[in-house]
Amino acid sequence: MTLITIKEVSDLAQVSQATVSRAINGHPTVKESNKLKVFEAIKKLGYKPNSFAQALASNRSNSIGMLVGTLDGPFFGPLMHNAENIIRQKNMHLIVTSGQESRTKEVDSIAFLQSKQVDGMIIHSDKLTDQELITIAQKNPAMVILNRYIPELDKQCICIDNELGGYLATKYLLENGHTKVGCITGQMSKIDSRDRFQGYRNALAEFSIPYDTNLVIEGRFDHQGNHEVVRRLLSRDNGITAIFCENDNIALAAYDICNEKNLSVGDDISIVGFDNDTYSQHIRPRLSTVNFPVVDMGLEAAHAVLAMIDKKSYPFKKRLVPELVIRDSVKKIK
Structure with missing residues (x-):
C-alpha cells in the first residue's frame, strides 16, 4: 500500500502544502474555493492526515486516557468496550491502564496518561483519596470519575447507588x-x-x-x-x-x-x-x-468526557440506579 503524502495532495489541488495543512485543521483563513480543491484531492487520492501532525496543529492528542482496576473481568471489560465505542466514533482513541489494587500503580498510571498529553481522562480509582482526585481534576478539567461520588467534583462523577x-x-x-x-x-x-x-x-x-x-x-x-x-x-x-x-x-x-x-x-x-x-x-x-448498569456507565463516561473536552454541556446521568433481577435462586419460606 502506497502512502499518500501532503505534497501529492497539494500538487493535485494546485495549492501550497501550507494551505492543505490549514484546510485539514479547519483554519478560518483558507478560502472556500481552496478548501474545496483540497478535500476533492484528498478524496481522490485517499490521503489520511498524520495524526501526530494534526495533534501539533490543533494542540490536541485526539486521545482519552482511562484508569481501571484491572484489564479483565465481567465489569471492566464492558466498561472499557462501551466507552471506546463512543470515543472511536469521534475519531479519537482510548488509552487504558490499570491500577491493579495498588495505590502506587494508580498514581503511576495517571502520571503515564498525563505524559501522553491525553485530552481527557476517565478514572476508576479504589486507592486514591478524594483530595488526591480533586487535585488531579484541578490540573485536568476534562476528567470523569467513575463509581464514586466526591461532592467537590459533583459535575464530574458518575456512580451507581x-x-x-x-x-x-x-x-x-x-x-x-x-x-x-x-x-x-x-x-x-x-x-x-x-x-x-x-x-x-x-x-x-x-x-x-x-x-x-x-x-x-x-x-x-x-x-x-x-x-x-x-x-x-x-x-x-x-x-x-x-x-x-x-x-x-x-x-x-x-x-x-x-x-x-x-x-x-x-x-x-x-x-x-x-x-x-x-x-x-x-x-x-x-x-x-x-x-x-455497567454498559450505561461506559457510555455516559465517554459522552461526558467528550463534552468536557469541547467545553459543551452534556446532561449525563450522574447517579445510575440498580435494579433487582429476580430469577430462581431464592426460596420463599414461612
Missing part, C-alpha cells in the same frame, strides 16, 4: 421469610463493598432484625479465595438460610461450596448476587441478582 443495591438484594431475601441472612462482602477497602454492606444493614434495620457479625464475612470481588470464605461462613453453624453475595463472582463460589456440602441452591439455601454478569442467567438455578 451501591447502597440501594445492597438494600434491594437483602430486602428481597427478608421479604421471602429469611431472617438469618448472611453477607459475603467484597474487599472492605473498596467503597463499593462498604456501600453494599450498608444497604444490607439498612434492610435488616427496616425489618427489625438485629445485626449479627457472625453472619458476615469478607470475600473478594475477583475469584481469589472466595471458596474458603464460603466454607468458613457455612461452618459457623449459625442457621443461615440465605446469603447476599456482594458480586456474582462470590455467588459462583457459593454455588460450588453449596454443591460440595450437598445443599441445593434455591431450596436448602437461597442466594442473591450483585452485578448481573452474563453467566448469572446461565448457571442453574438461574441467579437472582442486582443489575449494575
Whole structure:
C-alpha cells in the first residue's frame, strides 16, 4: 500500500502544502474555493492526515486516557468496550491502564496518561483519596470519575447507588421469610463493598432484625479465595438460610461450596448476587441478582468526557440506579 503524502495532495489541488495543512485543521483563513480543491484531492487520492501532525496543529492528542482496576473481568471489560465505542466514533482513541489494587500503580498510571498529553481522562480509582482526585481534576478539567461520588467534583462523577443495591438484594431475601441472612462482602477497602454492606444493614434495620457479625464475612470481588470464605461462613453453624453475595463472582463460589456440602441452591439455601454478569442467567438455578448498569456507565463516561473536552454541556446521568433481577435462586419460606 502506497502512502499518500501532503505534497501529492497539494500538487493535485494546485495549492501550497501550507494551505492543505490549514484546510485539514479547519483554519478560518483558507478560502472556500481552496478548501474545496483540497478535500476533492484528498478524496481522490485517499490521503489520511498524520495524526501526530494534526495533534501539533490543533494542540490536541485526539486521545482519552482511562484508569481501571484491572484489564479483565465481567465489569471492566464492558466498561472499557462501551466507552471506546463512543470515543472511536469521534475519531479519537482510548488509552487504558490499570491500577491493579495498588495505590502506587494508580498514581503511576495517571502520571503515564498525563505524559501522553491525553485530552481527557476517565478514572476508576479504589486507592486514591478524594483530595488526591480533586487535585488531579484541578490540573485536568476534562476528567470523569467513575463509581464514586466526591461532592467537590459533583459535575464530574458518575456512580451507581451501591447502597440501594445492597438494600434491594437483602430486602428481597427478608421479604421471602429469611431472617438469618448472611453477607459475603467484597474487599472492605473498596467503597463499593462498604456501600453494599450498608444497604444490607439498612434492610435488616427496616425489618427489625438485629445485626449479627457472625453472619458476615469478607470475600473478594475477583475469584481469589472466595471458596474458603464460603466454607468458613457455612461452618459457623449459625442457621443461615440465605446469603447476599456482594458480586456474582462470590455467588459462583457459593454455588460450588453449596454443591460440595450437598445443599441445593434455591431450596436448602437461597442466594442473591450483585452485578448481573452474563453467566448469572446461565448457571442453574438461574441467579437472582442486582443489575449494575455497567454498559450505561461506559457510555455516559465517554459522552461526558467528550463534552468536557469541547467545553459543551452534556446532561449525563450522574447517579445510575440498580435494579433487582429476580430469577430462581431464592426460596420463599414461612
